[in-house]
Structure formats: structure tokens, C-alpha cells
Amino acid sequence: MNDKQLEKVRKGDFLLLPHYMKWVGIIPVLLGVTLFFTQGYQSIFKGEVLVGIRGNLVLLGFLLIILSKEKFPDERLLNIRHKAMAFAFMHGMTLVIVLPFLNYFAASLLNVKMVTYFMDFGVFSVFIFQMVYLINYWRFKRDL
Numbered sequence: 001m002n003d004k005q006l007e008k009v010r011k012g013d014f015l016l017l018p019h020y021m022k023w024v025g026i027i028p029v030l031l032g033v034t035l036f037f038t039q040g041y042q043s044i045f046k047g048e049v050l051v052g053i054r055g056n057l058v059l060l061g062f063l064l065i066i067l068s069k070e071k072f073p074d075e076r077l078l079n080i081r082h083k084a085m086a087f088a089f090m091h092g093m094t095l096v097i098v099l100p101f102l103n104y105f106a107a108s109l110l111n112v113k114m115v116t117y118f119m120d121f122g123v124f125s126v127f128i129f130q131m132v133y134l135i136n137y138w139r140f141k142r143d144l
Contacts (some may be wrong), residue, residue, distance in 0.1 A: 016069045025064030033055030055123050062130040080140040088133035095128055 035054040072107050 015067070017064065019069050019117065021064050021072050023059045025068065027061065028057040028064070029061030038051040059123065059126055059130065059138050062127075062134065066130060066133060075143065077141070080137060080144075084133050084137035084140055087136045088129050091132045092125060092129040095125055105107075 032054040035057070
């Protein structure tokens with residue numbers, strides 16, 4: 001690594017998108033939410049295709065928002081970003097570990113054979129991870 005690359009790593013801005021990408025990220029989120037509320041009027045797409053499109057649009061929008069730089073970045077905001085990411089990681093891992101047990105106990109209490117309540121658990125867990133990150137980042141930033 002040369003000195004310029006090492007300085008970027010120290011600043012923490014080596015993997016972040018430009019600030020305007022936050023506004024670009026709002027477009028897929030709004031489009032996905034709009035598709036959610038207008039699903040009865042969509043005749044082009046059928047059932048599962050529409051669910052996949054709107055879910056992935058929301059995830060893509062949140063990813064763009066999360067990976068975008070702040071307008072005026074500094075070390076405090078970078079520290080807050082790392083703290084929020086750590087909280088989201090801990091909550092995500094707890095969800096991944098606990099949810100199969102809850103699924104098993106719910107299936108045994110209802111006396112049915114094992115049913116997967118979350119068929120697309122990967123998308124659900126990524127969504128929860130992103131929401132926990134965004135909520136904690138906003139909360140920590142507000143407390144500055």
C-alpha cells in the first residue's frame with residue numbers, strides 16, 4: 001500500500017459513495033413502497049415477481065443510502081457510522097440465531113409439521129439489518 005491508499009483507509013472513506021447517492025437511493029425506496037401499496041392495480045407482473053421487485057428495490061435504495069458519504073464528513077460521524085454498524089451486526093446475528101428456535105417452538109405449539117414462516121429469510125434479515133443500522137445511525141447522530 002502506498003501512502004495515499006493508507007491515508008484513505010485511515011479516513012475511512014475508501015468504500016463510500018458520493019453524497020448525492022443518498023438522494024438517488026430514495027428513488028428505489030419510494031418506487032418499491034409505491035409498488036407495495038398499488039399491488040392490486042399491477043397487471044403486468046404476477047404475484048411473486050412483484051414481491052421480488054419491490055423488495056429488492058427497497059433493499060437497493062437502503063444500500064445506496066447506507067453507503068453514501070455525509071455532506072460534511074468528519075471523524076465523529078465516521079465513529080457513529082461504525083458504532084451503528086456494530087449494533088446492526090449484533091441485532092442481525094441475534095435474529096439469525098433466535099428465529100429458527102422461535103420457528104420450531106411455534107410449529108410444535110401449533111402441532112403442525114415444521115413450516116418455514118419466513119420463506120425468504122435472507123431478504124428479511126438484510127432488511128432488518130439495514131433498518132437497525134439506519135435507526136441507530138440517526139439516533140447516534142441526533143445525540144451529538
